[in-house]
Amino acid sequence: MLVSVETQDSLVTLLGMLRTRLEGLLADNGIAFDWQIGEEPRAPFSRPSPNLHLARIVQEAITNVIKHADATTITVAANDHSITIADNGRGISSAALDGRGGGHGITGIRRRSARIGAEFGIGRTDTGTIVTLAFNMDAPAGSPDPALSYSSAQGPC
Numbered sequence: 001m002l003v004s005v006e007t008q009d010s011l012v013t014l015l016g017m018l019r020t021r022l023e024g025l026l027a028d029n030g031i032a033f034d035w036q037i038g039e040e041p042r043a044p045f046s047r048p049s050p051n052l053h054l055a056r057i058v059q060e061a062i063t064n065v066i067k068h069a070d071a072t073t074i075t076v077a078a079n080d081h082s083i084t085i086a087d088n089g090r091g092i093s094s095a096a097l098d099g100r101g102g103g104h105g106i107t108g109i110r111r112r113s114a115r116i117g118a119e120f121g122i123g124r125t126d127t128g129t130i131v132t133l134a135f136n137m138d139a140p141a142g143s144p145d146p147a148l149s150y151s152s153a154q155g156p157c
């Protein structure tokens, strides 16, 4: 779906492309975008570019809202140390939070987050579900943690 992503683009540009691409789909599903992109988020690991991973993560989180949340609003917010995707839907179930959801999307998000040094979180709020990617700005810039075992094979998300 995100075939035209260029890894050297700024993340804000990538998120904007994603917004343009998904806006129609969200409108068809009766969901409004609340877009709050401020500072350019910076992942601690810059090589290879984290942007493709970040764009895929955001795309999967938005797709999950469309598929599962029954929401009317999705809020995408970013600053220099985090990205959040929140919805006002039914809220993720305990079973799904425990990894018994059956799909591979969240597994893929976890894998990609580890790859770029982002801390991934997902949980229920009073009003829906929130996905958080937090970047530890104290981490040294450079390559991913070599201790991470990561397959270069791309998953489904």
Ligand SMILES: Nc1ncnc2c1ncn2[C@@H]1O[C@H](COP(=O)(O)OP(=O)(O)O)[C@@H](O)[C@H]1O
Binding pocket: 064, 065, 067, 068, 069, 087, 089, 090, 091, 092, 093, 096, 097, 101, 102, 103, 104, 105, 106, 107, 129
């Ligand atoms: N925003 C959301 N609102 C409600 N439930 C969600 C949301 N995101 C994920 N889920 C739940 O988590 C499960 C696992 O998601 P995922 O791993 O992406 O698999 P899939 O989308 O293929 O079902 C979903 O099946 C759904 O039950």
Ligand SMILES: [Mg+2]
Binding pocket: 060, 063, 064, 103, 104, 105, 106
């Ligand atoms: Mg999914």
